Amino acid sequence: MQCSCVAEGVPAVPSSYWISGLAFPDWAYKAESSPGSRQIQLWHFILELLQKEEFRHVIAWQQGEYGEFVIKDPDEVARLWGRRKCKPQMNYDKLSRALRYYYNKRILHKTKGKRFTYKFNFSKLIFVNYPLWDLRCPAPPLLLGAASMCRPAMVSTGLQSEFLQNMLFTRRALPDQLACHRGLQEPSGADGTGDKKAVAGGARFGSIPSPCFFGSYCSPGVQDEFPHLAAFPPPRLTPNGSRQLCSPSHCPVPSPPEWPRFSGHVFPHGQAVLPLPEHAQPHGPLGLPKSDALLMGVSFLPPRLQGRAFPGHPLGTVQGAAERLQFLLDVSPPEEEEREDEEGQRRAPSAEHSQEVKPEVELELEGMALGKDTIFLGPGGEGDSPCYPSELRAFAGAAPRLPCLSGFKAAWPLDPT
DNA sequence: ACCGGAAATT
DNA sequence: AATTTCCGGT
Numbered sequence: 001m002q003c004s005c006v007a008e009g010v011p012a013v014p015s016s017y018w019i020s021g022l023a024f025p026d027w028a029y030k031a032e033s034s035p036g037s038r039q040i041q042l043w044h045f046i047l048e049l050l051q052k053e054e055f056r057h058v059i060a061w062q063q064g065e066y067g068e069f070v071i072k073d074p075d076e077v078a079r080l081w082g083r084r085k086c087k088p089q090m091n092y093d094k095l096s097r098a099l100r101y102y103y104n105k106r107i108l109h110k111t112k113g114k115r116f117t118y119k120f121n122f123s124k125l126i127f128v129n130y131p132l133w134d135l136r137c138p139a140p141p142l143l144l145g146a147a148s149m150c151r152p153a154m155v156s157t158g159l160q161s162e163f164l165q166n167m168l169f170t171r172r173a174l175p176d177q178l179a180c181h182r183g184l185q186e187p188s189g190a191d192g193t194g195d196k197k198a199v200a201g202g203a204r205f206g207s208i209p210s211p212c213f214f215g216s217y218c219s220p221g222v223q224d225e226f227p228h229l230a231a232f233p234p235p236r237l238t239p240n241g242s243r244q245l246c247s248p249s250h251c252p253v254p255s256p257p258e259w260p261r262f263s264g265h266v267f268p269h270g271q272a273v274l275p276l277p278e279h280a281q282p283h284g285p286l287g288l289p290k291s292d293a294l295l296m297g298v299s300f301l302p303p304r305l306q307g308r309a310f311p312g313h314p315l316g317t318v319q320g321a322a323e324r325l326q327f328l329l330d331v332s333p334p335e336e337e338e339r340e341d342e343e344g345q346r347r348a349p350s351a352e353h354s355q356e357v358k359p360e361v362e363l364e365l366e367g368m369a370l371g372k373d374t375i376f377l378g379p380g381g382e383g384d385s386p387c388y389p390s391e392l393r394a395f396a397g398a399a400p401r402l403p404c405l406s407g408f409k410a411a412w413p414l415d416p417t
Numbered sequence: 418a419c420c421g422g423a424a425a426t427t
Numbered sequence: 428a429a430t431t432t433c434c435g436g437t
Contacts, residue, residue, distance in 0.1 A: 039427090041429070074418095087431070092418095098430055100420065115418070 042098050043107050043120070045081060055080075067120035068111055 040048075049055040050069055058076045062068035071077050074092035082090025099118060102108035111117040 039429085085430085090431080094431060094433090096419075097421080097432085101430070103421095110419080112419095 040084060042081065042095070043102060045084060046077075047120075049077065049080065062111075062114075062117060062119075065111070065119065069118060069120070070114070071116040071118075074116055 046059065046069070049059045050061055058073045058080070059069060059071050062070050071092075074095075078090050078092040078095045081095050082088055099108055100110075103110070106121050108118050108120055111119050
């Protein structure tokens with residue numbers, strides 16, 4: 001359904017996708033029947049342009065203000081947008097109307113007084129799977145490392161909010177103001193996060209972006225382009241297993257020993273992905289091609305986790321990484337409630353459905369995955385005190401509960417050695 | 418330039 | 428639902 005005109009403008013499937021490391025709430029995508037046919041949305045397109053230096057003269061982040069960008073060449077942006085959408089008649093007047101529709105949705109707002117200047121409400125955007133960060137322009141490992149360490153529970157809301165934004169910014173845009181250096185400020189509700197309606201249609205977690213959203217990840221031939229995100233380790237654990245926190249002013253340098261090991265489907269850059277049993281994606285509005293090894297749908301959470309887990313919620317409140325991963329693999333139908341054996345090594349409920357899932361292997365997973373449709377696989381903190389990132393909680397509130405998560409992707413770095 | 422209603426489009 | 432198109436008003 002792509003018109004030929006897309007070829008000339010911004011590539012329909014951008015090659016350098018910082019965005020490939022991000023996922024956005026459901027409302028970010030059109031509710032299409034066919035999961036693979038979601039059309040790009042304007043704000044998404046804007047982010048895309050903002051990411052590419054070749055468009056720096058056309059649109060760029062406004063230094064100093066988080067999320068604020070300036071359209072330097074309105075006509076050109078409109079032209080590009082029109083090309084992408086195959087709307088040759090597009091112009092800034094129309095485009096800006098579309099942007100204004102974002103005001104109510106809280107995706108954007110206008111920076112009054114500044115010409116062609118808008119600002120993103122990043123609190124509405126959720127990141128995920130940063131190991132996929134960027135193909136060509138590796139983000140500062142420090143950021144990612146820091147991020148991965150700061151991310152887990154117990155980090156103050158303010159910092160998370162900061163982090164959230166930082167994650168969304170390109171290192172080019174704001175290379176020096178990164179996660180660990182910022183003080184805590186801006187209580188996440190400041191910029192209008194107090195969404196009572198979380199945007200009609202709401203934040204659902206039932207879907208995941210179309211495979212192609214991840215750019216080259218969906219095409220088998222380009223694996224060599226995968227980023228080498230040897231990058232970062234999971235949060236460091238202190239001897240007693242508790243998570244080491246990252247204070248705004250101090251980000252400990254990761255220690256290799258605890259890097260995750262995972263014997264499974266591993267991509268060149270260190271991403272590991274687990275496929276899913278077929279029966280596990282019943283509700284998925286987004287039936288992802290089963291063949292897509294990149295995606296793992298977790299439709300049902302074990303009863304004990306239902307209502308407790310939601311995106312961003314560290315799954316690992318239980319000791320034992322293996323067991324934690326099993327939570328994911330244990331995508332048994334709701335009715336079924338098999339128990340795990342004492343060893344915590346449960347067999348895959350439906351191994352016959354998932355040839356690739358090999359739960360018996362030492363799934364000493366210590367990695368993590370964040371964000372929408374994603375369960376946090378971090379090492380469990382001491383205690384059973386789940387910490388709910390405020391931004392995510394807002395979404396969780398919008399979504400009834402999470403009886404099911406369909407569409408899940410886990411990624412984690414592997415031992416670099 | 419910017420806003421936002423209204424109707425049409427996809 | 429997310430624009431696209433058109434437009435009167437500030």
